[in-house]
């Protein structure tokens with residue numbers, strides 16, 4: 503990958519830009535300003551979700567940015583309460599309305615096991631997927647995927663899916679590698695995305711990361727993002743500050759040597775910022 507606009511090709515041929523801009527926990531005006539800044543800097547891939555409550559601002563920023571809609575790649579997600587066939591159709595309609603768009607590029611099931619659905623999550627996921635397949639066939643979603651799905655969740659969905667799973671978005675950063683899930687996805691042609699690729703800023707003092715930043719004359723966030731990219735994973739860094747949004751894009755002029763990638767193996771398991779997918783998703 504040579505710049506922000508270089509793409510991976512998903513299973514169905516749809517192109518996904520190799521770095522996305524994340525919008526978790528940013529409110530309307532902040533989201534609008536940050537997404538406009540990100541697009542000006544060169545990001546073409548924006549990640550939102552109905553849970554974040556900022557789809558309308560994302561949509562407005564995309565409309566106002568001056569680029570044709572087809573040059574942007576926009577993801578949204580189906581929240582836990584909306585899983586199920588009819589409720590997925592209704593939730594997706596709300597998402598499109600909020601975004602003010604007539605399609606999304608990628609739509610994800612946000613979490614595999616909503617709270618209280620530990621007994622029937624397999625059927626629930628399959629029903630949500632059936633609705634997503636209809637929307638896909640109708641041209642309202644260009645690619646289908648999931649988020650926080652571990653191999654057993656993926657396998658259950660893959661058993662009945664007619665349209666294949668194309669993407670899995672997981673918490674991945676130097677402190678949490680998710681090796682088993684990443685290997686499973688890569689064996690099955692599922693593109694992996696990394697949420698919290700900067701560990702939400704909680705690992706910037708780590709001595710291994712700091713020593714690599716010094717060695718490559720880069721910042722710790724840039725080391726984290728480069729590490730994701732060198733594994734063929736799409737990082738989705740979030741920042742509300744233009745300077746940092748730019749900094750997070752400046753990761754194409756260096757490469758971590760194999761021995762430095764290996765050093766980062768030692769950090770795996772040090773810290774996770776999200777809940778375990780088997781328990782339940784973040785509450786609204």
Ligand SMILES: NC(=O)c1ccc[n+]([C@@H]2O[C@H](COP(=O)([O-])OP(=O)(O)OC[C@H]3O[C@@H](n4cnc5c(N)ncnc54)[C@H](OP(=O)(O)O)[C@@H]3O)[C@@H](O)[C@H]2O)c1
Pocket residue numbers: 523524525526527549550612649650671672696697698699700701702703723738739740741742743746747749750776
């Ligand atoms: N699928 C899921 O379940 C799920 C869950 C969580 C997140 N996500 C997606 O993944 C995206 C990224 O995850 P995240 O937002 O949780 O965490 P993140 O991107 O790892 O970290 C964001 C934090 O890092 C700070 N930051 C960003 N760039 C920086 C820099 N260059 N220097 C110093 N600090 C910097 C930001 O602060 P400032 O904004 O103040 O700069 C913010 O506090 C989300 O926005 C969302 O789109 C998905």
